[in-house]
Amino acid sequence: MLKLYNTLNRQVEELEPLQPGTFTMYTCGPTVYRDVHIGNLRSFLMADWIRRALEALGNNVVHVKNITDVGHMRQEMLEQGEDKVIAAALAEGKTPQQIAEFYTDAFMADEAKLGIKPAHFFPRATHHIQEMIAMIERLLHKGYAYEAGGNIYFDVTRFPGYGKLSGNVFEGLLEGVRVEADPAKRNQWDFTLWKSTEPGRVLKWPSPWGEGFPGWHIECSAMSTKYLGEQLDIHTGGVDNIFPHHEGEIAQSEGAFDKPFVRHWVHGQHLLADGLKMAKSEGNAYTIRDLEDRGFDPLSLRYLFLTVHYRNRLNFTFSALRAAQTALRRLRSRLELWQREDTGRRDEEAERQCMERFWDVVGQDLNLPNALTVLWDMASSTVPPSSKLRLVMDMDQVLGLDLVGALQRSRFVPEPVVALASTREDFRQKRDYAEADALRGEIANASFSVRDTTHGPWIRVSEPHDKLVGFISSPRDVHSYLDRGDAYEFSVNILARDPLQDVKRCVESVLKWRGGHTVEVIVVDNACEAETRMWLNEICEQEPSVRVLHVDHPLGEGAGRNVALKLSLGSYIIALDPSVEVEGDVFTHLRQMLRENSVGLIGRWGVCTQDIRQFVESPGPQVDAVESYCMAFRRALLKELGLMNEKYRFYRNLDLEFSFLFKDKGYQVRAIPELPLTRHEHRVWESLSPQERERLSLKNFRVFLHRWGHRTDLLAANAGGRPDH
Numbered sequence: 001m002l003k004l005y006n007t008l009n010r011q012v013e014e015l016e017p018l019q020p021g022t023f024t025m026y027t028c029g030p031t032v033y034r035d036v037h038i039g040n041l042r043s044f045l046m047a048d049w050i051r052r053a054l055e056a057l058g059n060n061v062v063h064v065k066n067i068t069d070v071g072h073m074r075q076e077m078l079e080q081g082e083d084k085v086i087a088a089a090l091a092e093g094k095t096p097q098q099i100a101e102f103y104t105d106a107f108m109a110d111e112a113k114l115g116i117k118p119a120h121f122f123p124r125a126t127h128h129i130q131e132m133i134a135m136i137e138r139l140l141h142k143g144y145a146y147e148a149g150g151n152i153y154f155d156v157t158r159f160p161g162y163g164k165l166s167g168n169v170f171e172g173l174l175e176g177v178r179v180e181a182d183p184a185k186r187n188q189w190d191f192t193l194w195k196s197t198e199p200g201r202v203l204k205w206p207s208p209w210g211e212g213f214p215g216w217h218i219e220c221s222a223m224s225t226k227y228l229g230e231q232l233d234i235h236t237g238g239v240d241n242i243f244p245h246h247e248g249e250i251a252q253s254e255g256a257f258d259k260p261f262v263r264h265w266v267h268g269q270h271l272l273a274d275g276l277k278m279a280k281s282e283g284n285a286y287t288i289r290d291l292e293d294r295g296f297d298p299l300s301l302r303y304l305f306l307t308v309h310y311r312n313r314l315n316f317t318f319s320a321l322r323a324a325q326t327a328l329r330r331l332r333s334r335l336e337l338w339q340r341e342d343t344g345r346r347d348e349e350a351e352r353q354c355m356e357r358f359w360d361v362v363g364q365d366l367n368l369p370n371a372l373t374v375l376w377d378m379a380s381s382t383v384p385p386s387s388k389l390r391l392v393m394d395m396d397q398v399l400g401l402d403l404v405g406a407l408q409r410s411r412f413v414p415e416p417v418v419a420l421a422s423t424r425e426d427f428r429q430k431r432d433y434a435e436a437d438a439l440r441g442e443i444a445n446a447s448f449s450v451r452d453t454t455h456g457p458w459i460r461v462s463e464p465h466d467k468l469v470g471f472i473s474s475p476r477d478v479h480s481y482l483d484r485g486d487a488y489e490f491s492v493n494i495l496a497r498d499p500l501q502d503v504k505r506c507v508e509s510v511l512k513w514r515g516g517h518t519v520e521v522i523v524v525d526n527a528c529e530a531e532t533r534m535w536l537n538e539i540c541e542q543e544p545s546v547r548v549l550h551v552d553h554p555l556g557e558g559a560g561r562n563v564a565l566k567l568s569l570g571s572y573i574i575a576l577d578p579s580v581e582v583e584g585d586v587f588t589h590l591r592q593m594l595r596e597n598s599v600g601l602i603g604r605w606g607v608c609t610q611d612i613r614q615f616v617e618s619p620g621p622q623v624d625a626v627e628s629y630c631m632a633f634r635r636a637l638l639k640e641l642g643l644m645n646e647k648y649r650f651y652r653n654l655d656l657e658f659s660f661l662f663k664d665k666g667y668q669v670r671a672i673p674e675l676p677l678t679r680h681e682h683r684v685w686e687s688l689s690p691q692e693r694e695r696l697s698l699k700n701f702r703v704f705l706h707r708w709g710h711r712t713d714l715l716a717a718n719a720g721g722r723p724d725h
């Protein structure tokens with residue numbers, strides 16, 4: 001069941017068709033002498049969502065959208081320079097028909113890019129002049145219209161229902177009528193049905209009243225009647241169509257046929273840009289091409305429009321669009337993840353409940369922002385991946401984000417690419433990384449990327465707009481590998497931050513010194529600048545052992561480090577700060593020491609304390625905590641200790657807390673000054689004012705003290721009787 005606000009009676013009411021099972025729907029379409037702007041497209045999207053919802057509910061919808069290719073070609077307007085596009089086209093020797101065809105095609109292409117289902121009929125006004133003339137004759141015959149000065153006018157005083165849609169009464173109407181006074185009219189609020197041609201006009205047709213052209217309102221009454229009948233179930237448009245256009249349509253159609261014209265009027269609110277209504281005259285009318293030129297996927301505009309209810313104004317900004325694009329990409333990568341994790345197991349009861357919630361909100365005046373909430377709740381729920389896939393596909397019948405298409409594109413891998421990936425995997429198994437890398441390059445040339453996973457190679461279509469694999473927003477967005485067996489000797493974890501030079505130095509030094517060890521490098525791009533992000537993508541393409549995860553907004557230190565921890569598959573984890581540079585074989589050294597079961601955590605720099613209040617740097621080897629520059633431990637211990645505490649947004653003192661976890665379970669914490677590591681300037685610390693350092697450190701320290709402040713029993717100073725050197 002779908003309920004919508006009806007402009008006619010100002011109530012949210014259930015849609016019911018005249019003919020059971022089939023809805024007739026008319027949408028006032030574009031004027032095709034220029035590109036439509038995204039404000040126009042918002043109202044076409046609203047109509048698309050209504051149609052999709054009705055169809056998803058099992059109804060048939062017959063949809064008509066007219067193409068206004070007449071009525072804006074008055075020669076004197078051109079001479080006043082009011083329509084430069086037409087003027088320029090005419091100057092190039094193009095006919096009005098050619099101009100109209102060009103912009104009609106452009107409009108269809110824009111609709112397709114937004115995933116708007118094409119209407120079943122796109123009647124052109126210029127192809128329906130005879131139908132308009134016939135309707136005007138009927139109105140003349142019934143006394144609703146009169147001829148004056150070669151023009152035909154609708155006499156609004158003869159139609160008692162005039163004003164019922166807009167609420168305008170005659171006193172108010174004059175203000176609404178913006179045309180200059182026409183001495184031929186009986187009443188100034190009468191509107192034109194047919195206008196005699198002025199000298200120099202290009203588009204004109206013969207009629208019983210001489211050469212001329214139709215008024216705007218009559219085209220919609222005549223064409224809706226021809227394709228959908230004298231009565232319509234649904235008529236859509238923007239709020240600025242309500243008066244005078246739709247009021248005029250009602251007067252014409254009801255005057256001609258003596259039946260209620262439209263059962264349900266639906267109007268979409270304005271799109272604003274910079275707080276102003278989007279309009280060509282304001283210079284803020286963006287087109288789809290403007291968005292594409294800035295690197296946006298048009299479907300992210302569709303996503304953005306989903307986030308605001310159609311009866312509310314929406315203020316368009318590029319940063320909002322960027323956020324929408326990020327969300328859409330996240331959704332697509334979730335789908336791919338579910339597909340990979342799909343075991344065929346479903347929870348049909350959960351599916352039923354979820355779709356019930358979805359339809360509860362969609363059915364209530366098309367509340368699509370809430371529908372998105374239902375979708376994202378479902379995405380992060382514990383429903384099996386197979387059910388999630390099914391649910392999101394069902395919801396997308398209404399939302400129209402082309403998620404099926406995106407998934408199919410991600411799934412379709414041509415045979416030659418599969419062969420390349422499999423050959424590459426053979427080389428990789430033989431540790432012939434040079435050959436494997438060369439093949440990765442060939443796969444990239446075919447617009448695919450390959451990632452090495454514990455299930456074998458994962459081949460994906462490269463993103464058309466950039467090479468990002470997809471963003472995550474929190475550690476919850478990644479699958480935990482903690483329960484899986486070791487696949488590498490070492491996992492090096494790096495939580496990347498700008499500038500690029502630090503991350504680059506750190507990653508390259510790890511790769512340089514890994515020697516014969518199997519090392520995976522997991523870099524979490526914590527919302528870095530484009531320069532850093534692009535470099536990470538490059539190194540990730542070149543180096544099979546480097547994995548990069550992009551985060552869409554900066555995560556706190558604890559959360560960011562947990563992303564990498566969850567994905568690590570090495571026997572040993574080395575968490576490095578980007579300010580650290582490897583300057584020798586740390587791996588052999590660490591492996592040897594971490595094999596000792598009594599040892600929990602090893603670092604290069606350590607601190608000791610007497611009172612858990614003051615911590616001073618200590619050469620070790622026994623220390624109370626190792627500093628976060630370098631922390632190495634056996635991955636298996638995470639299952640016993642748990643992940644890092646995400647309350648630590650700032651990095652300071654998270655290392656104290658993490659070290660105390662090890663001590664609490666009886667493991668030693670050691671600092672080894674011989675480890676060949678150098679630390680460079682810590683940019684976060686250096687960038688802060690003394691007050692900020694104090695404030696942020698203190699905040700974290702309070703979290704630490706709250707939990708560990710009384711545990712002097714854990715201190716190295718009290719660890720007597722355990723000589724270890």
Ligand SMILES: [Zn+2]
Nearest residue numbers: 028029220245
């Ligand atoms: Zn219309």
